[in-house]
Amino acid sequence: MLKETIKSQLQQAVQQCWIDCGNDGECPYEVMLEQPAHEKHGEYATNAAMKLAKAFRKPPVAIAEMIKAKLEADGLIEGLIARVEVVPPGFLNLYLNWNEWMKRYGGAGGTVGYRAEGAKSSAHAKKVLIEHTSINPNKSAHIGHLRNSCIGDTLVRLLRKTGHQVEVHNYIDDLGNQLADTLVGIQQTNMQSRHRRFGDFCWDVYATINKQYAIDPELQHERTKVLHAIEAGDNNTAWLGSLVAERIVREHVEEMGSFGIDYDLLVWESSIVREGFWAKAFELLKQTEAFQQEQEGRLAGCWVLKQEETISGQESEHSQDKVLVRSNGILTYTAKDIAYHLWKFGLLKQDFSYKPFEAGLWTTATLDAAEAGRLEKPTSFGQADMVINVIDYRQEYPQLMVKQALQALGYEEQAEALHHVSYGVVSLSPKSASELGIDTSDGKASYAMSGRQGIGIKIKDLVSRVEQVIEASRPSKEGLSSRMIAIASIRYYLLRFNLQTEVVFDMDQATEISGNTGVYLLYAYARANRVLNKAAAEGAGKGENTFALPAIPELAPAEHSLLTHLSRWPETLALASKELSPNVLCQYAFELATRFSNFYAACPILKGEQELVTFRLWLTAQIKHTLGEALEILGLPTPEAM
Template sequence: MYRILMLESIKSLEEAISTLGWEVPEDIRIEEPPNSNLGDVASSVSFQLAKNLKRAPMDITNDILGVLKTPNIFRKVDSKGPYINFFVDNDKFSEIVLNSINEDYGKLQDKNMKIILEHTSANPNGPLHIGHIRNSIIGDSLARVLKSAGYDVETQYYVNDMGRQIAMIVWGILNHVYQMDPNGKPDHEIGKLYFQVNEKLRADPDLKVEVSALLKRYEKGGDDELEKHFENVVKECLKGISSTSARLNVEHDAFIWESRFIKNGSVAKILKFLDPYTKKNEVVYMDLNEYGIEKELILIRSDGTSLYSTRDLAYHFEKSKKSDLSIDVLGSDHKLAIDQLNIPLELLGAKKPEVIFYEFITLPEGSMSTRRGVFISVDDLMEEAVIRAMKEIEKRRSDLDESERLKIAEQVGIGAIRYFIARLSPEKHIIFKWDEALSFERGCASIQYSHARACKLLEKANYKKKELDEIIDLNLEHPFEIDLIKIISKFPFVIEESARINRVHNIAQYSQDLAGAFNKFYKSVPVIGSDKEDLRLLIVDKSRITIQNCLKLMGIEAPQSM
């Protein structure tokens, strides 16, 4: 695999440098050259050595090449300026790569490390909308990548069941503000109620006192009937949110309700521990100026109730104790809140979370607000994606029956949404554009199509799986089959790198490169009926596996027909 090339080149360089009597650098730099004429991997180690040796990098390169033993997997090693370039023996390398690929290709060695990854965690006051979807897709895709990279990952949804928004909804139910449709999707009905309550409070701000009183009673505990109202609202909303998430292929291992940190005494214990660091006026707060943060962290309101940040502190403390690393996926507007949270966490002796901040996603029409009732729900977005995909499938596959076309449209439509969001780094703002998302030439559909092509070719050939040692002619001839195997070999390395930086956009880019390489092979390299049919069918099957597993990392299905 591609990592073997890097490890073998590093090993040979270390031996050569030691032979010359020089100190071996701690981290020998290996990179992929910009084009294959400069080798498959290259090293700039001569630049690393130049400072200590006080010699020109070119002279150092010549000395290294004079004693370097070419590893068996390479056919030659030479230089381009001071760079040392390694050229792979394609037949030997391909044999290693093809032998390494099974249905679990991309599953790396167990890291023996527990990660708690929190994502989505939308307030249960309405349906998921397009403002939430980037959080869900980044979080779910990253969890898949980390699991594949060998980490023990638990995904959590932090349920804000004690927020003012839930108190508003309960108040709305108790005061019959809106009659929810029992046959409607529960999260949508709760969202309509929440909108109506906001309108009511805007018209009469004095009613906010009643909402605050409800929240105080709930936090105090002991009112079973009120607790049941809060619990039912949240459960019903989560039922709808979970249904939406399932269609989007987003999974959570656990739903952690914030009220438990009040009920189990965690918040009280933390407040007691932090007491020496707090100040009091109308509220209890921490002055963070001495830590370089101008805004104070309020822990207790004037009415004696805790804040979201207080309970969030207890939640992060628990995550720190139950994992080796906790990861939060949050909008970029949470940066100050995390800076504030990290101060008391450090005082408590807890590990700080690693946070992936993302910029927001919008439609060309503009932004959304649940409070104002102006939003595009994820349900609406998915429905629109499937309808648009269906129109494209109908144009291309009139031979299929309605149910088969609908199945493919679902796979393509949901895949389009997930891929469009996964393909960009979280730091970049996204405007969701249908023509780009559903493009069969550049979007996710083009990757899914390459998988379908591979399946069709194997079916046409009536392919019976063969092991490499059953194939007589293993010599590679066509540059496109060589390029394809090289790209396939990089899959585990891309997973490892994606896990290292906690990002998924490089997986999306790799999947596009992989599909592109396969499509070139498919169009230009004879397979069925060629004198290398067995070898090339094997390459097609290994391509199918790699494309499928790559899509799986992004929560995208791989259609067998398109």
């Protein structure tokens, strides 16, 4: 990678200066390489000289001059640096040799160099298992669920792009309170309103039964009965629960598929219990001092995982989370999650039975020997080297419990390889909340969605609304359908925020088509494609994939700005992969589209001397391919026209 190459050689130059000044051993300072805020200060800069002043006992400027001389003597980092500038009080500004960079990293036809570099950076990557979506199978999905899925799917695409082997799971909690409430609602309520989908019907049933719980608390005993029945299996209620859950999961999978989101495996919580995964995990945990059955107090009879540390201020709020088996014998969600993670890392020495759910998607299942023998066994699932769980910040404590259980069992390496990608929830702006009938007279900045109260924006309703806005506002119907543009717009809207940011959803903002939006990126890609097609038709560039590497002329400011940004694509990929942050890619793509717009306005691409036209067409091809890669990872289309 370009930045790492420069940093490594710079570190060697600093080390040599350290020795030349009479010091022994390794230089104690690790060189930091930054990207200057202003491009006139070069493509990279370092303050290493100022950090070394005390150790070298020399003025920072003098140290900077020593480092500069060393770099020049060594060939300015393999020819990649055109010049180095020392700036008081001791900065080193490095200016790239663009012709050398082009030969090394800017292959003919676009981004050949970028793809090779990305794969090379993760050649030793191990298997990564990503769990995301994991919606309770009791009603239709809403936009909060969609943020989870878009984040998870983008991480899947990102890690695959950077060379990792990735397996994608969707965990189905078919033994939990939410499904139990919906089953109680189906049995205890009389829903008469019309619904187009079963999930929408269950949405209203779920909200209705929770309102009845408030009126008649005794009705909640029915939930306990249902929970016992669906966990036991092989009874009327369990079969009803299975049918309801499967029907809704099929709707969820279909809906996510329209956003380009898919999975390798559906893991059902009931499989974990009925296939004996929890029983095996239970026996392992009983051998540790951390897992004990309480004999007295409010948790008497419960099996709990003793906590070495608690999250400050959250002990009372989350005290029940450390309970793995309640006194009535019902397992908590966390208990089953611990068993599931032992399996994810291949630590239970036991596997699920599997069957196809639909084309390309497998599901765990309880099969007899004859059924299992008739099915072709899928590619081995699990056995992960790294596990990533995409779950909102409210699940931080249970995620820490899973990690602690691994540590208690002596699996320190696996605990270290377990990562929780936490994110802020989606709430409603006052205007959006008001449109749903929520009382906003208290003047709050946002309003939480609540499935129990039936408050939220279903994904299908959001897509239809945004599609209508797109259809009414687009000047041309050429290229992508308004529905596809709407889906891309929604997906980008949910990805562009910092993960920890609470997304205050506002319908007006979600349907904007200018500024930092998915639509803006699609238009930029389509514009680059149109320019290249026109050039090919006119014979100006002889087709984008046949360009010889052009000589770089004296760069106009807009051209220099674009080249600088393009050169940072590999390190942006690496940073996003390391930090598991889709918004890093969003910011890069938006900045690239903005710089391309400036370039397009300032620099005639198809007019001028042939050498200049060839260079600008080559640059446009780089933009198209790099933006195309970013769109692909973000799960957005690459339209030929808009």
